[in-house]
Amino acid sequence: MAARKVTDGVMSVGILNPIMRIFDVVMRTDYGTTYNSYVVRGREKTALIETCHLTYWEQYWKNIQEACDPATIDYIILNHCEPDHSGVLAKLAQHCPNAQIICSQAGSIYLKNITNLSDFKPRVVRDGDSIDLGGKTLRFIMAPFLHWPDSMFTWCEEDKVLFSCDFLGCHYCEPHDFDTNIVYPTKYEDAFLGYYTAIFGPFPSYVQNGLAKIKGLDIEYLCNSHGPILTKGCRLESAMALYDQWSQPHHNAVKTVPVFYCSAYGNTGLAAKEIKRGILEIIPDAKVDVYDINEHAMGDLQAQLNRSDAFAVGSPTINADAVAPVWELLSHVDAITNKKKPALAFGSYGWSGEAVPNLIARMNGLKLAVCGEGLKFQFVPSESDLERAREAGRELARML
Ligand SMILES: Cc1cc2nc3c(=O)[nH]c(=O)nc-3n(C[C@H](O)[C@H](O)[C@H](O)COP(=O)(O)O)c2cc1C
Known part of the structure; x- marks a missing residue:
C-alpha cells in the first residue's frame, strides 16, 4: 500500500500485514495488523515518525519515497522501540544519513542495543521538549509504560495530530487508514478490546496518566502505530472513554x-472443598468458587484468577511435578497486577510430592504473597489432613 494523505503535510507511509495471527508470542491476532508510520513535512524540515518491522523494508522504503525525498528527512522519531516499530531503524539510518534519531532517555539505551550501530548518537527529548519543522511544531509527551518504559507521544499542534504510539491502537487490518471507513466494526471492536487487554491491561494506572496528559489537547487525528487512525467525531472519543473505563481501579x-x-483420583479435590470451608469460616460473605480446571475454559479461569483478591491452586504430584493444566493456569497470572496477591498451593502425593514445592517456587517467581508452606498430604486425605486443609483456608483468608 502506497503513501496516503492524513492532513496537508502529514502522510501515512505504514505497512499492512493482514496475515499475522500471533503477535509478540502472547497475543492472537485474528484480523492481522498494520505498522503505522508517518512523514510530517514542515516548510523547512521533515520528520518520519515510527518505522516498521524489518520484514517489510522494501515496501516501506517505497512508501517513504512516495511521500518525500528520503535525503530530506531531518528527524526519525521513535515514540517507542519495540521491534515492530524499530526493526528497520538500523537500515533506515544508513539510507537517511542526514536524519537525526529522536527518542526518550530510556529509548536511547534500548535503541543502542537494538540497532547495534557503533556511532549511534540519538537526540534525547524530555517531557515538553519540541522541535520546529517550520509551520509545524512537534512536542513530546512522555508516556512511560504505555506500554514500554520508553514510550512517548508526539503532538503536532498546528495540525491537531497526536502520534500516540501503541496507545489507542489495535491489531486490525483493513485497506483504509481511517476509522470512518471500517467495514467490519464488530471485528474492529473485538481487536480493540483484545489489544487493550493484552498490551495495556497490566498498566491501568499508567493508562489513566496517559489519558490525563492528552485530555486537554484538541485532537483531530489520533495517529496510532497499529490499526485505523482515530478521528474526532468518529471513534476517538469513544475509544478514550473505553480506555478510561477499562483502566479504573477494580474492587470486588x-x-x-x-x-x-x-x-486424577479426587484427593486434591477433597482438600479444595475443605480449603473453601476454612476461608468462609474467616470471611463468611466471601465469594469462594471451586473450579476443577479441566471442567472450565482456560480463558474464564484466567479472568477469575486475575480479578481475585487471593486464590488457591492445587495439583497432585504426577511424575515428579504438578500437572500441565495447573501450570497453564499459572502461566496466565498477570505478574504485574497480581504482585503481592495472597496465594496458596496444595495437593495430594504418593511418595515424592514435588507438586506443591514446585508451585510455590513459581508463585515466588511471580512475587505473589505465598501462604505458609502450602498444604501437602499423602494419597487420600485423613481427617487430620482435612482439618489442615481448613486451616490452610483460614490462613489464606487471614492474609486479606
Ligand atoms: C501416573 C501417576 C504418576 C504419579 N507420580 C507420582 C510421583 O512422581 N510422585 C508422587 O509423590 N506421587 C505420584 N503419584 C501419586 C499421586 O500423586 C497420588 O495418587 C495422589 O493421591 C493423586 O492425587 P489426586 O487424586 O488428587 O489426583 C502418581 C500417580 C499417578 C497416577
Whole structure:
C-alpha cells in the first residue's frame, strides 16, 4: 500500500500485514495488523515518525519515497522501540544519513542495543521538549509504560495530530487508514478490546496518566502505530472513554477467593472443598468458587484468577511435578497486577510430592504473597489432613 494523505503535510507511509495471527508470542491476532508510520513535512524540515518491522523494508522504503525525498528527512522519531516499530531503524539510518534519531532517555539505551550501530548518537527529548519543522511544531509527551518504559507521544499542534504510539491502537487490518471507513466494526471492536487487554491491561494506572496528559489537547487525528487512525467525531472519543473505563481501579464487592485444582483420583479435590470451608469460616460473605480446571475454559479461569483478591491452586504430584493444566493456569497470572496477591498451593502425593514445592517456587517467581508452606498430604486425605486443609483456608483468608 502506497503513501496516503492524513492532513496537508502529514502522510501515512505504514505497512499492512493482514496475515499475522500471533503477535509478540502472547497475543492472537485474528484480523492481522498494520505498522503505522508517518512523514510530517514542515516548510523547512521533515520528520518520519515510527518505522516498521524489518520484514517489510522494501515496501516501506517505497512508501517513504512516495511521500518525500528520503535525503530530506531531518528527524526519525521513535515514540517507542519495540521491534515492530524499530526493526528497520538500523537500515533506515544508513539510507537517511542526514536524519537525526529522536527518542526518550530510556529509548536511547534500548535503541543502542537494538540497532547495534557503533556511532549511534540519538537526540534525547524530555517531557515538553519540541522541535520546529517550520509551520509545524512537534512536542513530546512522555508516556512511560504505555506500554514500554520508553514510550512517548508526539503532538503536532498546528495540525491537531497526536502520534500516540501503541496507545489507542489495535491489531486490525483493513485497506483504509481511517476509522470512518471500517467495514467490519464488530471485528474492529473485538481487536480493540483484545489489544487493550493484552498490551495495556497490566498498566491501568499508567493508562489513566496517559489519558490525563492528552485530555486537554484538541485532537483531530489520533495517529496510532497499529490499526485505523482515530478521528474526532468518529471513534476517538469513544475509544478514550473505553480506555478510561477499562483502566479504573477494580474492587470486588465481596472478597473473592477462587480455589482451582486438578485431581486424577479426587484427593486434591477433597482438600479444595475443605480449603473453601476454612476461608468462609474467616470471611463468611466471601465469594469462594471451586473450579476443577479441566471442567472450565482456560480463558474464564484466567479472568477469575486475575480479578481475585487471593486464590488457591492445587495439583497432585504426577511424575515428579504438578500437572500441565495447573501450570497453564499459572502461566496466565498477570505478574504485574497480581504482585503481592495472597496465594496458596496444595495437593495430594504418593511418595515424592514435588507438586506443591514446585508451585510455590513459581508463585515466588511471580512475587505473589505465598501462604505458609502450602498444604501437602499423602494419597487420600485423613481427617487430620482435612482439618489442615481448613486451616490452610483460614490462613489464606487471614492474609486479606
Ligand atoms: C501416573 C501417576 C504418576 C504419579 N507420580 C507420582 C510421583 O512422581 N510422585 C508422587 O509423590 N506421587 C505420584 N503419584 C501419586 C499421586 O500423586 C497420588 O495418587 C495422589 O493421591 C493423586 O492425587 P489426586 O487424586 O488428587 O489426583 C502418581 C500417580 C499417578 C497416577
